Amino acid sequence: MAETSVSNSRRRVLSGMRPTGKLHLGNYMGALYNWVRLQDQYDCFFFIADWHALTTDYANPGNVKEKCFEVALDFLAGGLDPEKCVIFRQSHVPEHASLHLLFSMFTPLGWLERVPTYKDQQEQLREKDLATYGFLGYPLLQAADILLYKPDFVPVGQDQVAHVELTREVARRFNQLYDSRWSEAIAQAESDKERIKAEVSANSLIELTFPEPQALLTPSPKLPGLDGRKMSKSYGNTLMLNESEADIRAKLKTMVTDPARVRRTDPGNPDVCPVFDLHKVFSPAEKQAEVREGCTTAGIGCIQCKGWLADNVVAELAPIQERRAKYEANPHLVTEILEAGAARAHAKAAASMKDALVALGME
Incomplete structure (x- = not known):
């Protein structure tokens, strides 16, 4: 697989999608359509969130590997270009799990319990036992997914802004607890006004361990299903x-x-x-x-x-x-793209994980 030509000088975007199998029009217009356009403007990392599939379906995961392959097919069919972006499976980059574990040591439970989708999904999925840490902690796993790649932006719809805000809070708490550069920037302020200004701007003025990403609100048109309800x-x-x-x-x-x-x-x-x-x-x-x-x-x-x-x-x-048929006829190309993407993602994730361990004094 040829080395991708993604430019490191561009601002970075990170997003992912759970593997539910083949994608439908709602998935395409809600996310993939926008991703295809973002890859021409940003340094993009797009992943298949197979660990996240277990947060609600741990008792009956099905064939996660096969579903991941189908999603990868549709990513490529939809127009994602491995020469322009990095495409990979979440579980193929072990730092996702490692950083999630580290974050779980200092994240208050109240932060997770107040995420709007926590109670909403419990209500919608009453048939499942979701009284698990995996379900409670999935927004923290999302935070690890994002912060590993230190993106500038996370493309989301309005309903996902709360998850990005939690990610920003986690980054801020890590930096305040462990990154001496944060405390030094605050300590240098000479007045309350300057201190407040320093707190607000420290993230952009100094290279912190985990910069706080911004939500990139992306258009998501109303796309009803055949019965008039949301396509699902x-x-x-x-x-x-x-x-x-x-x-x-x-x-x-x-x-x-x-x-x-x-x-x-x-x-x-x-x-x-x-x-x-x-x-x-x-x-x-x-x-x-x-x-x-x-x-x-x-x-x-x-x-x-x-x-x-x-x-x-x-x-x-x-x-x-037409593009899907090409990749279906050459499944080894999909495997090669995912493997190459995981290697590129791992290089970035490993560097971020090392930064975190150095800040903790563990490296």
């Missing part, structure tokens, strides 16, 4: 990236529409129709205008509207499926 495998309402054209057209014919439009002659309201939400993502502006005009005047029926949508979804997925 758990709801069985998805369109997969590798879905055949025939299946895409058949599935979209069943998609829910404006419930007030009972008959073909009834005018509809695109603003309450899940099909139109998909048009706003996959159809050009002129087609959206044609759909709106036809729907509100009953000039077109829902079947015709869904057919137009299917045309544009199929067109969007065609190059993705």
Whole structure:
């Protein structure tokens, strides 16, 4: 595998995705679509978070290795380029677990218990026993995932900002406890005003062990599933990236529409129709205008509207499926890319772990 040409002079981005198997359109538009564009602007590290898969599915992990391979296929099919970014499996870089253990020694339990998704997921996954440290501590594992690579930015949606803020708090606490450069910067301030200014700016003015990353809010369009709810495998309402054209057209014919439009002659309201939400993502502006005009005047029926949508979804997925087929025919290329990515990630992670141990006086 050739050495990637990722530039070390660019600002760094880090993000990951849990391996749930083949990706669907919601995964693509919610994260992967943006990652593909970020790789041209930043020094990017993208990983498959297989340790995280165990935080909720420890009792029935399934075939994690196979799921990781499917996610890697879709990463590459979606447009991630190993010559522009680093792609790897989390568990193939042991420093993720090591730094998580170190962070667990000083992170207050209250910080983890207040993360919004902690109680939300317990409520949503009542059928699972989530009274485990692994589930409570998964935001801390995320913090280790991020801080190992000292990124400038972490691309997230609004619902994940709290996780980035926890990561910043963990970095700050580590630096305050163990990095003498932090205390020296604060001690040099001569007044309260200067001290406060030093505390705020110390992270950017001196090279701390763990710089605090910033959340990079990325656009995530509303992408409903076939039943109108959020597209999710758990709801069985998805369109997969590798879905055949025939299946895409058949599935979209069943998609829910404006419930007030009972008959073909009834005018509809695109603003309450899940099909139109998909048009706003996959159809050009002129087609959206044609759909709106036809729907509100009953000039077109829902079947015709869904057919137009299917045309544009199929067109969007065609190059993705073409790239996937290439890698499916050459699975060794995927393995080589993941191995090369893990080697590059390990080099960075090992250096960060050494920095941490030096700060603790353990190295």
